[in-house]
Amino acid sequence: MKRDRFNFHQIETKRIFVYLAIVFCVYYGLWLIAILLPDSAGNAIYSFLGFPVIFMGTPALSVFFTRKITCDKSAIAYNIKVWKSKKNALVAMFVPTVLVFVGAVLFYLIFPNDLDYSGNYIIQTFGSFGVPSEINFTVPSLLIIGMVVCTISAFCVPSWFIALGEDIGWQGYLLPLLCKKMTIRQAVLLIGALWGIAHAPLIYSGMNYGLDYAGAPYSGIAMMILFCMTIGIYMSFVTLKTNNCMYAAIIHGAVNIIGETPIFISLSTQSVLLGPNPSGVIGMSVLLIGAILLLFKLPNHKMNS
Known part of the structure; x- marks a missing residue:
């Protein structure tokens, strides 16, 4: 009996690694190739890696x-029927x-002079798609647009399934494995850090930050790890609560848009x-406060247990 239990834990560890x-190996292998190649070829590799499908x-x-290599036939924490729990x-x-x-x-309340009421960036980026050549935003109109974008982000179903490619791996597969090796809180934080x-x-x-900022690119990498740990708490919370990573994909897809x-x-x-x-500390601040509170309300049960 003890031997069976030992072997069980060994196979779980093997699957994690x-x-x-x-x-x-895929991400960092391509990264290494991009660094070693000349700029034009290296940039092509980065573009390839950044393509959503990849x-x-x-x-x-x-x-x-992993399932093929380790003969894993256990169920993955995934179910497309998210509306079974509307809440x-x-x-x-x-x-x-x-x-x-x-x-x-909050960011624009702290830095009101950074707010572009003329929408120059929008005009330059989306002018070819029919955006007017002149825009005059007001604070009320920006708030209304923001609420509309929130709604569009929430209901953009295609973005859920694009995000699912990541979340079925990190949340649907790796999270349950880690929960069997450590406390749930440790597993959730580790998932976020690894994802970052x-x-x-x-x-x-x-990507995300450009290259012209203090401490680039390493401060950007550190900030992305913090962001992934922050949003990862929300994603892990709903995944643990429902035993379904599709809810994490909904969060991921919506946040990617807004x-x-x-x-x-x-x-x-x-x-x-x-x-x-x-992905910036002020823009993330409200999300981070909620994540810290949520971290202490994580479900006590373990997935697939």
Whole structure:
């Protein structure tokens, strides 16, 4: 009996390391190739790695190979029927999304001179899609637009399934394994940290933060790890509560959309490490406070137990 239990724990450990080895070999292997190649070729590798099918699909593919290698036939914490629990679905759709919106509002309250009422960035970026050549925003109109974006982000179903490629790996597969090896709180924090470290090649190449900020690119990598740990708490909470990582994908997809919009009305006079996007400390602040509170309310039960 003791031998069986020992073997069980050994196979769980093996699955954790096989999954992580595949994920990081892909991400960091491509990163190393990009660094070693000339600039043009290296940039092409970074673009390839940053393509959603590649970056977000790698964790899902890693699950497939890990299960094959370790003969894992256990159920994955995934179910597409999210509306069986409307409450959890609505919480996943709106709570982190609204907190990101509030964080952006807080940033512009602190730095009101950074607010671009003329919408120059929007005109330059989306002018070819029919955006007017002249825009005159007001504070009320920006708040209304922000609430509309919150709603669109929450209900953008395609973004859920794009995000699912990552979340079925980190939340649906790795989280239950880690919960069997350590406390739930430790597992949740570790998942977030590993997920953030996985983003290091993209941050190094300039994604999210660019390359012109204090301590670049290493301060950006550290900030991304903090952001992934923060949003990861929300994602792990709903996954643990429902035994279904699809709710995490809803959060991830919604935050991916609204998280990139605050910069559209910024004059960019402040460091990206501050905000207004949630990848900056002020933009993230409200989300972070909620995550700290949520960390102490994590479900006590372990998934698939």
